Amino acid sequence: MHGIHKPKIQFNLTTSITPSPLPHNPKAALSNPNWKAAMLDEFDALIKNKTWELVPCPQNVNVIRSMWIFHHKNKSDGSFERYKARLVGDGRSQQVGSDCDETFNLVVKPTTIHIILTITLSKSWSIHQLDVKNAFLHGELQETVYMYQPMGFRDPIHPDYVCLLKKSLYGLKQAPRAWYQRFADFAFTLGFSHSKYDHSLFIYRKGNDMAYILLYVDDIILTASSDALHRSIMSLFASEFAMKDLGTLSYFLGLAVTQSCRWFIS
Secondary structure: OOOOOOOOOOOOHHOOOOOOOOOOOHHHHHHHHHHHHHHHHHHOOOOOOOEEEEEEOOOOEEOOOOEEEEEEEOOOOOOOOOOOOOEEOOOHHHHHHHOOOOOOOOOOOHHHHHHHHHHHHOOOOEEEEEEEOOOOHOOOOOOEEEEEHHHHHOOOOOOEEEEEEOOOOOOOEEEEEEHHHHHHHHHHHHHOEEEEOOOOOEEEEEEOEEEEEEOOOOOOEEEEEEEHHHHHEEEHHHHHHOOEEEEEOOEEEOOOEOOOOOEEEE
C-alpha cells in the first residue's frame, strides 16, 4: 500500500560447490587438480619451513615412510571451504633408541585447569583460547630421523636420496614432546616460568602484572591481569609462531565455559 516491497532474491542451485571426493591414494590425488594443488601447498610450506634436507641414504639406518592424509576442511556452518592435504611421518616404523627416544609429553592436569579458572573468576580477568597453526611442525628434533621422499615429489636430480628431518612432522612418536619443548623454551625467554607442580602451567610475574598459560598439547588458554598485557603476550607469541586468538574461552578439554555477567563452568 505504501510502495514498500521486498526484493525478490534469485537462487541458483547449480552454483553450490560439490567437492571432489577424498582420494584413496596419492596417485589418485595427483590426477585431480584440486587435490594436487593442496599437496603442492603442503609441500611448499614444509620446504619453506626447512623441515628436512636431502642426503644420500646411509647404510644400516632405519628409514621411515612418509604418507599423505587427505580431508575436506569445512566452514563453521558445515559448508565446504577448501581441500587439505597433510604429509605425515609413519611413526609406527620408528625404532626406540634409533630414531626416537623419550616420546611422552607433559599435559596440564585437570586440577590445574580448575584452579586457574577459579583464580580468573575471582579476579574478573578475561580468558582466551589460542590456536597455533601446524603446532607440531615447530618442534625441533634432537634425534636423527630419516624419511623416504614424499610420493609424487621426489627430487628429479637425486631420486634415491632420503629426507634428513630437521623439524618435527605429524605422525612422529616424539612430535608432541618436541612441540612442548619448543613452546616452553620460547615462553622462558619472555619471562614465563613453569609451575614446579605442573610443568604445563606457565606463569608470568612482573610487578603488578600477572599472566597464566595452560598448554595441553596444542590446545592453549591464556589469562592475564590486563588487556594490555594480554595483547603484548599475544603479539610476542605471534612473532614466533603462527598463532591466532580465538576469543573468549568457551570449551576446553570437556569443560564448557559461558560468560554473561559471571562465569559459569560445567
